Amino acid sequence: xxxxxxxxxxxxxxxxxxxxxxxxxxxxxxxxxxxxxxxxxxxxxxxxxxxxxxxxxxxxxxxxxxxxxxxxxxxxxxxxxxxxxxxxxxxxxxxxxxxxxxxxxxxxxxxxxxxxxxxxxxxxxxxxxxxxxxxxxxxxxxxxxxxxxxxxxxxxxxxxxxxxxxxxxxxxxxxxxxxxxxxxxxxxxxxxxxxxxxxxxxxxxxxxxxxxxxxxxxxxxxxxxxxxxxxxxxxxxxxxxxxxxxxxxxxxxxxxxxxxxxxxxxxxxxxxxxxxxxxxxxxxxxxxxxxxxxxxxxxxxxxxxxxxxxxxxxxxxxxxxxxxxxxxxxxx
Ligand code: UT7
Numbered sequence: 101x102x103x104x105x106x107x108x109x110x111x112x113x114x115x116x117x118x119x120x121x122x123x124x125x126x127x128x129x130x131x132x133x134x135x136x137x138x139x140x141x142x143x144x145x146x147x148x149x150x151x152x153x154x155x156x157x158x159x160x161x162x163x164x165x166x167x168x169x170x171x172x173x174x175x176x177x178x179x180x181x182x183x184x185x186x187x188x189x190x191x192x193x194x195x196x197x198x199x200x201x202x203x204x205x206x207x208x209x210x211x212x213x214x215x216x217x218x219x220x221x222x223x224x225x226x227x228x229x230x231x232x233x234x235x236x237x238x239x240x241x242x243x244x245x246x247x248x249x250x251x252x253x254x255x256x257x258x259x260x261x262x263x264x265x266x267x268x269x270x271x272x273x274x275x276x277x278x279x280x281x282x283x284x285x286x287x288x289x290x291x292x293x294x295x296x297x298x299x300x301x302x303x304x305x306x307x308x309x310x311x312x313x314x315x316x317x318x319x320x321x322x323x324x325x326x327x328x329x330x331x332x333x334x335x336x337x338x339x340x341x342x343x344x345x346x347x348x349x350x351x352x353x354x355x356x357x358x359x360x361x362x363x364x365x366x367x368x369x370x371x372x373x374x375x376x377x378x379x380x381x382x383x384x385x386x387x388x389x390x391x392x393x394x395x396x397x398x399x400x401x402x403x404x405x406x407x408x409x410x411x412x413x414x415x416x417x418x419x420x421x422x423x424x425x426x427x428x429x430x431x432x
Pocket of ligand 1: 321
């Protein structure tokens with residue numbers, strides 16, 4: 101029996117209008133544009149408004165993806181949302197997005213931090229392959245600024261808000277789509293302390309923590325995360341390519357997690373992927389966590405990707421979690 105083909109019919113993304121530049125951050129913490137650019141490659145990032153929440157960003161990206169696929173919200177069978185900055189601990193951000201889109205289908209969140217988009221896409225792929233659903237809306241949305249301590253220079257310069265969405269379907273749609281290929285996922289809970297928001301859950305609940313301890317904000321051991329990000333993304337890329345018929349040289353578009361230029365450079369040194377095949381948005385978005393690879397894919401997709409070209413996406417995040425995925429521009 102031939103394997104069922106699964107497609108990404110369309111993509112969409114949304115970035116809030118408010119820009120936070122390195123120069124503005126210099127007024128807030130002891131940092132410089134030179135330090136931030138040389139250590140990360142980031143020049144500015146977008147920040148959502150006070151009254152704009154994660155689901156609002158997700159809805160804006162979802163509406164673009166729905167319009168791109170030319171399908172109605174009534175045709176969506178399932179909504180999966182990836183986020184590390186949810187509207188609430190519960191209900192899920194997926195339920196908030198479902199309500200705002202006027203959908204009635206099942207909806208749930210996946211918790212895989214910055215790797216969430218790939219975990220959500222892998223879930224969508226399985227639901228469609230099993231025949232349970234035909235059209236799945238996958239959204240990755242982050243108002244991570246709500247969880248950033250803007251007096252902590254080691255983290256506040258890195259992150260930005262944004263959202264991405266994709267319509268995953270058993271049909272290619274009216275024009276050529278992206279066929280979903282191999283997806284490799286990984287997790288290592290031993291490393292959870294290196295990147296976390298310590299308070300707000302059942303370990304350190306509202307009863308036993310106070311907002312003055314700043315434990316409700318994102319904490320990161322940057323050096324540990326840096327080292328593991330390179331190792332884990334590199335091994336998942338290798339595994340993903342080994343499991344497919346695609347070689348490093350056949351990668352036409354490489355979209356790595358948009359966290360740090362130096363991590364991307366280190367990855368490139370390990371593979372024969374040409375530098376002009378790497379696509380980045382981090383200079384103007386910062387690290388948008390789960391939304392990062394989706395925003396980047398949406399940004400470059402319609403402009404350039406030609407028939408039969410291969411796209412490789414890879415990501416890494418808290419947990420630790422990581423993964424890689426291959427896409428190919430194809431007709432059904
Ligand atoms: O989505 C996945 C999550 N995150 C990542 O992938 C991030 C992974 N980590 C990184 O990208 C890097 O570790 C950072 C960019 C966060 C930090 O770069 P680094 O080269 O590892 O710097 P460092 O933490 O070793 O800090 C070097 C120095 C320190 O000063 P001393 O101790 O040498 O005097 C820091 O206090 O730089 C200082 N520093 C800063 N200086 C100016 C830290 N943050 C800043 C800052 N501006 N914003």
